[in-house]
Amino acid sequence: MAEKATIPYEIKNVTEEEDKLVKKYYKDYVRPFIRVGPHGYFWMAGFGDHAGDIYNLEVRPDDIWVVSFSRSGTTWLQELVWLIANNLDYEGAATTPLTKRYAFIEYPTQTSEIRKEQPPSVNSNHRATFDDFRNLHNLTSPRFVKTHLPLSLLPPKLLDTAKVLYIARDPRDVAVSFHFMHKLFRYFDEGVTFEEFWDLFKKDLLLHLPIFPHIEEAWAKRDHKNMMFLFYEEMQKNLQSVIDKVSKFFGKDYTTEQKEKLAEYLSFENMKKSSGFKFGKSENKDSEITFMRKGKSGNWINYFNTDKMKKEAEEYFEKHMKNTDLRFPEIN
Structure with a gap:
């Protein structure tokens, strides 16, 4: 058996x-919470x-990996990828929850050290994952x-072996x-304000942060033959174009009618209505504490609701964008 490689990054x-x-x-x-590697990715112990x-996970040539910073359109892309790769198997998508179709590999590492594990939900759609590392x-x-x-932080031969989106x-x-x-997901109490959250975000003191190096690592590999780099804003602006690109990435050839049907199926409103993604404070239709929330780009401006916060958000964004050719698509 080959000797396992040591993770080549400091964990402190x-x-x-x-x-x-x-x-x-x-x-x-x-x-204590930890930071990993030169970028200091923040994580639970x-x-x-x-x-x-x-x-050291073994990667297979026919693996398909969907990678993202949390809340970047992961679920949307997962469903699109699974359907394209599985010949538009809508019945399979309807009968097997996405959390069963995909292994969420690092999920157990985020587990609370105090709160007892909740029993699996009666509705298995609401489990975070069935499989992991x-x-x-x-x-x-x-x-x-x-x-x-x-x-x-993923297997070093991932991109050279499998397809990554x-x-x-x-x-x-x-x-x-x-x-x-x-x-x-009850990481924070409901009373925590967005201003408090933003203070932690800009200091990289939240799970998965910092976000810019996370994105830039993938952006640097965007031309690799096994990498498909996409933007949430791109999917929102022209979903059919993204469907075309992903279909080509998998060597699939679908008719215009088939792709139009898929685009309709994947519309945000249809996804939000699906029982597979309908959890949270569903008894309150106006609550934003729900899995499929608004799906709008540029809506951040409505939450940075003081001049100080708006200025901080602009400065934070500009500071990190000035040394990269990465640009997010604009949505009118």
């Missing part, structure tokens, strides 16, 4: 001051326990894999959606 605790601050919000964790296991090797091919890890979204819109996700 956040500072005592940072740990004290984030534990006001992430209350169900005992051990549980990731440090298994970073090597994930880095611990049993990925047992799954039959072709395997569909989801992860919010940056490329540098990465989706990026304007980080300001991500910040808003990520805020509501933290409440939906």
